Amino acid sequence: MAAPYDLNDDSVVVIIGSGAGGGTLGNELAQKGIDVVVLEAGARIEHEDFINDEWDSFSQLAWLDHRTTGGGWRVSKDFPNLPAWIVKAVGGTTTHWAGASLRFQEHEFKTLTNYGKVEGANLLDWPVTLAELEPYYAKAEDKMGVTRTNGIEGLPGNNNFKILKAGADKLGYKECHTGNMAINSADRDDRMSCQQTGFCFQGCKWGAKWSTLYTEIPKGEATGRLEVRPNSHVVKIEHDDSGKVTAVVYADKDGKLQSQKARIICVAGNSIESPRLLLNSASSKYPDGLANSSGQVGKNYMRHTTGSVYAVFEKPVHFYRGTTMAGIVRDEAKHDPSRGFVGGYELETLALGVPFMAAFLDPGGWGRPFASAMDSYANMAGLWIVGEDMPQEQNAVKLHGELKDKYGMPIPDVWFTDHPNDVAMRNHAYKQGEALYAAVGATRSFPTPPYPSTHNLGTNRMSEKAQDGVVNKWGQTHDIKNLFVSDGSQFTTGAAENPTLTIVTLAIRQADYIAKEMGAGSI
Amino acid sequence: MTTIYEQRPGLSRRELLKRGTIGAALIISGRAVISPDKAWGMETTALKPETMATLIKLARDIYPHDTVADRFYAIAVKGHDTKAGTDAAHKELIEAGIADLDKRAGEGGYRALGWEDDRVKILHDIESTPFFQAVRGDLVVSFYNQKELWPHFGYEGESYSKGGYIARGFDDIEWL
Numbered sequence: 235m236a237a238p239y240d241l242n243d244d245s246v247v248v249i250i251g252s253g254a255g256g257g258t259l260g261n262e263l264a265q266k267g268i269d270v271v272v273l274e275a276g277a278r279i280e281h282e283d284f285i286n287d288e289w290d291s292f293s294q295l296a297w298l299d300h301r302t303t304g305g306g307w308r309v310s311k312d313f314p315n316l317p318a319w320i321v322k323a324v325g326g327t328t329t330h331w332a333g334a335s336l337r338f339q340e341h342e343f344k345t346l347t348n349y350g351k352v353e354g355a356n357l358l359d360w361p362v363t364l365a366e367l368e369p370y371y372a373k374a375e376d377k378m379g380v381t382r383t384n385g386i387e388g389l390p391g392n393n394n395f396k397i398l399k400a401g402a403d404k405l406g407y408k409e410c411h412t413g414n415m416a417i418n419s420a421d422r423d424d425r426m427s428c429q430q431t432g433f434c435f436q437g438c439k440w441g442a443k444w445s446t447l448y449t450e451i452p453k454g455e456a457t458g459r460l461e462v463r464p465n466s467h468v469v470k471i472e473h474d475d476s477g478k479v480t481a482v483v484y485a486d487k488d489g490k491l492q493s494q495k496a497r498i499i500c501v502a503g504n505s506i507e508s509p510r511l512l513l514n515s516a517s518s519k520y521p522d523g524l525a526n527s528s529g530q531v532g533k534n535y536m537r538h539t540t541g542s543v544y545a546v547f548e549k550p551v552h553f554y555r556g557t558t559m560a561g562i563v564r565d566e567a568k569h570d571p572s573r574g575f576v577g578g579y580e581l582e583t584l585a586l587g588v589p590f591m592a593a594f595l596d597p598g599g600w601g602r603p604f605a606s607a608m609d610s611y612a613n614m615a616g617l618w619i620v621g622e623d624m625p626q627e628q629n630a631v632k633l634h635g636e637l638k639d640k641y642g643m644p645i646p647d648v649w650f651t652d653h654p655n656d657v658a659m660r661n662h663a664y665k666q667g668e669a670l671y672a673a674v675g676a677t678r679s680f681p682t683p684p685y686p687s688t689h690n691l692g693t694n695r696m697s698e699k700a701q702d703g704v705v706n707k708w709g710q711t712h713d714i715k716n717l718f719v720s721d722g723s724q725f726t727t728g729a730a731e732n733p734t735l736t737i738v739t740l741a742i743r744q745a746d747y748i749a750k751e752m753g754a755g756s757i
Numbered sequence: 758m759t760t761i762y763e764q765r766p767g768l769s770r771r772e773l774l775k776r777g778t779i780g781a782a783l784i785i786s787g788r789a790v791i792s793p794d795k796a797w798g799m800e801t802t803a804l805k806p807e808t809m810a811t812l813i814k815l816a817r818d819i820y821p822h823d824t825v826a827d828r829f830y831a832i833a834v835k836g837h838d839t840k841a842g843t844d845a846a847h848k849e850l851i852e853a854g855i856a857d858l859d860k861r862a863g864e865g866g867y868r869a870l871g872w873e874d875d876r877v878k879i880l881h882d883i884e885s886t887p888f889f890q891a892v893r894g895d896l897v898v899s900f901y902n903q904k905e906l907w908p909h910f911g912y913e914g915e916s917y918s919k920g921g922y923i924a925r926g927f928d929d930i931e932w933l
Contacts, residue, residue: 286915289902392922393930400933429921439917549932554912556927588912592901600819600893601877608901609822612911674933 237461239271244495246271247748248482249502250468250511253326254737255721256502257446258377260462261454262745268752269459271494272451273466273484275503276322281448284329284437288589291436295329297322299645301506302634306651308683312597317648318537319686320504324464325447327504327688328734329437332559333415333444334582335380336731337371340364341569342577342622345727348569349576355624355653356534360726361698361707367739374738378416378444379423387419388412389428392556394583397547397615397674402563404673405666409564413582416444416734417557423449432585434558466492469641471499471515471524471717479524479717485641498716498748498757500709502741505535505690505723509631510646512694512704525694525711525719530703532632534625534695535648536728537687539656541619542584543667544595545676546610553585553615560585563617566666567730575658578730579621581667586616594685607680615671619663620689622730624653631693689733694723708747709740716757720744782868783810783827790831797828803841803848808855812837812892814868815858818876819893820900825909833900837892847891854888 239246247263249256252274260272276297285291296319303310303317310317320327341348343360351357375383382388389412391399402410417438418427428442441448454460465487472481472493479499486492501508509532513523523531563581570578586594588611596604629651633644652660664681671679697703700712709724711717720741722733729736751757784791785806790813791798801809809831816830841848859866861879870876883889900906907914916922 286917289898390928392927396928396930396933428923430923430927431916431921433916440921550911551930552911552913552926555916555922555925587914588907588910589898589902592897598893601880602821605821608820608910 236458237269237455239269239461241492241494243269244480245269245497246495247498247500248273248494248496249500249720250482251326251502251504251507251721252324252446252451252462253321253502253504253721254328254446254734255741256500257325257328257450258738258741259500259502259720259745260460261446261450262742263748264454264457264459266745266749267457267459268749270454270461271496272460272462273468273482273494274324274326274462274464275467275507276324276464278324278462278464281437281439281441281445284439286431286433286436286439288436288587291433295321295323295437299639300637301645302637302647303649304647305629305649308597309686310650312683313686316686317650318504318506318690319688320690323447324451324462325445328445329447330435331688331734332434332732333417333557334559334562334732335375335378335414335416335735336580338364338729338731338736339567342727342729345577352576352624352653352655354626355655356627357625358695358697358702358726361696367743370739370743371735373742374735377449377742378735378738379418380735381413381415381417381419382411383414386422389415389417389419389557389560390430392430392553392560393551394553394556394585394615395561397551398561398563398581398583398617398670401670401674405670407563407565411562412560413562415557415559418442425449428557430556432554432556432558432587467641468503468511469514469643471511473517473519473524473714477519477714479714489640491641498718498752500718500720501694502720504721505693506631506646506648508719508721508723509693510633513633514643525704525713525717527713528697528701528703530695532693533627533630534692535629535631535650535690536623536625536692536725537650537684538689538691538728539579539619539621539623539652539659539663540684540689541660541664542616542682543619543664543671543679544614544616544682545668545671545679546607547613547615547674547676550612551615552612553583554587558585559583559618563670566663573662575655575662577622577655577659579619579659579663580730581617581619581663581670584616584618595680595682597683607678610678617667617670619660619667620730620732621659621663622728623656625692625695625727626651626653689722689728691722691725691728691733694719696724696726709744710747718744718748783813785810792827797831799831799835801838804838804851808852809834809838811855811858811867812851814876815880815892816896816900818873818880819896821873822909825906829900829903829906832903833896834892836895836899850888850891854886854892857883857888
């Protein structure tokens with residue numbers, strides 16, 4: 235058979251979501267001759283139509299469905315209905331991401347073993363090792379064209395990077411460069427090279443940054459085995475009496491409910507929607523939601539320990555020019571408990587335009603201290619902290635008790651509170667970031683609080699034992715053999731690195747597994 | 758984005774002086790708020806023009822950029838008048854909020870307080886009120902998202918149509 239597929243075709247693999255996990259998995263399966271339907275909640279917006287304007291782009295791409303928040307995090311106070319800054323469009327958050335593509339470190343797959351028991355944290359070792367993932371990391375890096383791998387040159391450093399590098403050198407940091415970026419430093423894979431435009435977060439209008447929107451998805455479609463249905467918002471997964479999942483109910487572009495039959499269902503809706511969907515699919519057979527015999531669906535929500543440091547200099551920087559994430563310091567990414575916390579963090583340059591700087595520099599801030607900071611915008615440099623946060627059971631994506639979406643399904647309620655380890659790490663990173671900029675003459679710096687989460691992780695976590703998590707080492711749910719999770723929600727722990735490369739790596743590996751099991755007739 | 762129109766209000770200099778509106782104060786005439794140099798005017802439809810004039814002052818006190826002209830603050834708060842036209846609760850929130858500010862300021866109201874410090878003291882007292890939150894929360898977008906203002910901050914905005922910065926100074930820093 236070939237795409238498009240009939241709603242009653244029960245031989246297809248249905249993937250929910252078209253981002254790093256879903257888009258990659260869809261293409262990988264299609265390349266193997268497997269029939270795939272990708273249901274994407276958002277519209278299909280081609281890269282030429284992206285907008286070089288922060289608020290206009292936000293309206294075009296961001297996931298703005300109603301959500302609520304709770305817990306001690308400042309995001310809940312400043313942006314109570316925007317826990318996450320992620321995308322609702324074909325390509326998912328790979329349209330918005332900055333492109334940083336770092337492998338996890340070996341010790342980060344074994345946090346319980348290496349960090350020991352941490353009070354209040356729900357640490358667990360991954361059921362996979364770095365060695366098992368290395369061949370797949372290599373495939374992902376080649377697919378995405380990651381700089382400083384496969385003989386691909388690094389990107390040139392912009393002004394923001396040059397300041398980071400000068401400060402890193404002064405502090406004695408050894409590992410500072412323009413990063414491992416899934417952004418073309420030269421033409422590659424029929425995509426052009428980076429034009430240093432800025433606006434990476436608003437979608438790359440050149441297509442120089444890897445996104446499933448214009449790589450995996452069209453490649454999969456070219457096989458005739460992949461159908462992407464945009465504007466298809468999944469509300470429920472159905473199962474038969476034996477417990478196997480059989481169909482996906484979704485609202486089509488007109489809001490009309492449709493049911494797509496399936497042989498296998500893969501959930502890749504990001505770490506808020508994926509657990510929400512499993513919980514909203516509760517039935518008499520699975521009263522706590524699908525794949526939730528462990529009770530871990532929605533739990534252990536992680537978002538990386540983040541924060542930013544912006545600093546003002548005597549002379550202009552124009553840090554918004556060029557690649558948004560233009561360089562990295564990796565020296566603090568190690569696990570060194572002598573710093574007062576377990577795990578590590580990366581420092582990566584970041585720039586915002588004036589509209590978003592006003593919104594995020596010090597949410598709620600006003601008066602002369604705030605306005606004078608904004609007046610120094612042209613002289614600012616900035617970096618983003620991304621560190622490993624502790625999984626905690628009470629940090630969770632829950633179903634709202636009363637509020638429902640337009641299809642009658644409970645909306646997600648996202649709870650998060652920093653673990654003391656997260657706070658200690660962030661404070662250390664603020665101190666290092668401020669010292670780095672002071673070393674090159676900063677006159678003022680701002681320890682800026684975390685933004686709404688772009689790295690949403692852990693809510694359907696991978697575990698060796700069924701009682702500890704939701705999926706096994708292949709992303710297959712412990713409870714239901716033909717139900718998979720294919721996004722960052724399967725992360726057992728978050729590591730210090732940006733998650734996309736690992737999501738893609740796991741998706742490539744999962745495609746091999748699904749194809750093998752389908753071939754063997756076991757699913 | 759709401760716009761304000763450029764106009765020459767029908768008031769002579771003599772009339773203006775008679776009203777005692779000299780100096781930097783905004784002028785109220787009928788339904789309009791008019792800048793002292795008569796460079797711009799803005800008619801209100803739902804809110805009292807005096808309320809709009811105070812909102813403009815309040816906006817500047819929230820985000821004080823001394824070299825930015827009043828009209829940018831006027832543009833930024835115009836949305837409250839538009840919203841008040843269709844949303845009675847919003848109209849009440851703004852009118853009551855401004856009335857409260859005037860009351861706290863004493864004789865002559867908020868706009869008559871000469872020192873920014875005295876006005877800001879009042880704002881700190883009402884910082885957590887829904888009124889202040891609504892004004893500040895809207896203003897952080899409606900003010901800083903004005904493209905005409907970006908040059909003030911040294912921000913160049915859209916760059917794709919110019920070919921990005923690869924040949925336009927992405928790495929031009931020289932003072933390091």
